[in-house]
Amino acid sequence: MRREITGFSNPTVKLLKSLRDKKHRKREGLFLAEGLRLLTDARACGRLPQMLVMATARDPHPLLDALEADVLASGGEVIVTSADILSKITGKDNPQGVAGVFAEFDTSLDRLDRSSAKIWLVAQALRDPGNLGTMLRTGDAVGAGGLILIDDCADPFSVEAVRASMGAVFTQGLAQAGWDDFLTWLRAGEGQLVAASLREAVPYRGAPYAAPCFVMVGNESRGLPEDYELACDLRVTMPMKGRADSLNAAVAAAVLAYEVLASLEG
């Protein structure tokens, strides 16, 4: 179905706007993703939005036409509206002219096939949605299987996380679990758990990484709890030449993941 919306107070506009709040996302089971590039990546991964929202003033584009046709063919809805309303929905001054509403994925651990990739990223209690999105993007780049969120992380379906992932929220596996459940799942199969640490750690270059390698980083302020570090199969340390004793969490994950990639493929 295709329809035009012209009023800010339209109930669909209100519903879409409400998806910027986690509470409403969880209640509806829906999340927002903006931009043609991102929606095209999603489509290539077999993920179509239930609803496609386009600005009337948008330039025509063959990829957008293809997306619109697919959404309509799959029984989804296409909404045409003004750039102002679209910008109100996504909360961005400079909207990309198109956004999609997707059903949130099943993020249970059991859905991950650990043998499908050599690297997996693990984030523990990461509070910054931008860091989560950046980790998803890095995961895509290193060919990781996905991102596992441990304990109380930011919502990976927030607009900020989806935006920072640059589409990788659709290409990467995504799971959420408490620490005990994660550890039980991990130990039920192959898998090396690695963390950056200062405790009895070996240099991160040349460390004995093994696939599937699970690269874990901890909370932005507190890092990983001590017992989580001690449960790791390998603790590695990165040079810290200045006054600081830690890197940004997404940066640490990336430096480590690229080292693991070089080690496993070298």
Add this chain to the structure above:
Amino acid sequence: MRREITGFSNPTVKLLKSLRDKKHRKREGLFLAEGLRLLTDARACGRLPQMLVMATARDPHPLLDALEADVLASGGEVIVTSADILSKITGKDNPQGVAGVFAEFDTSLDRLDRSSAKIWLVAQALRDPGNLGTMLRTGDAVGAGGLILIDDCADPFSVEAVRASMGAVFTQGLAQAGWDDFLTWLRAGEGQLVAASLREAVPYRGAPYAAPCFVMVGNESRGLPEDYELACDLRVTMPMKGRADSLNAAVAAAVLAYEVLASLEG
């Protein structure tokens, strides 16, 4: 001088709040930094705030006492106020109980001594203050000399950049310049300019890095202009195994900088 402020409408509170805006920072030549850790790092680098703002309810701490004594001894001002007012000043729900007001630094290129470090980071038209702060933090970790901002970057003295730098805004050198001025300065001495690129690039692992090595990343959306890439002494490429063709700018800078560090120290 030490004084207490109890009212939200106090002119000093208004001035401090206004420093969240770039326009006011530039007019006053001042910026804000929050947190005892960050202020202590600044002090260790010989940078004292002109004004120290403390919440009355804050727990006593010997480092805070030392900071207060130094600020008073250097002729600075100490303001004691409520946690509510402090939180209004820094724009953060969870204020760290203390903030400092610093004079902005001279960021001319001439102040950098390129022979003082093997690695320098260069950001071109980076728009996200969090990315700038994260690059400063990474620079501190790899022992870089500092961060050079080319063209129209976000303000490194914004609250977000200072916060993300975790104090490295005080420990790292910082310069701002247009591309032409930067290139003239660079070519007037030793220095290898390196960028991540897809154009005639060599693999980033094992590339012939040479000190002082200037690691450059470009704008979040557009990357580096072609002529900037062509002006580089070395173009390197990092594995991109997924759908995306780029990393987050601060992540790319970090992966590359750690590789340069290993190469130069190896």
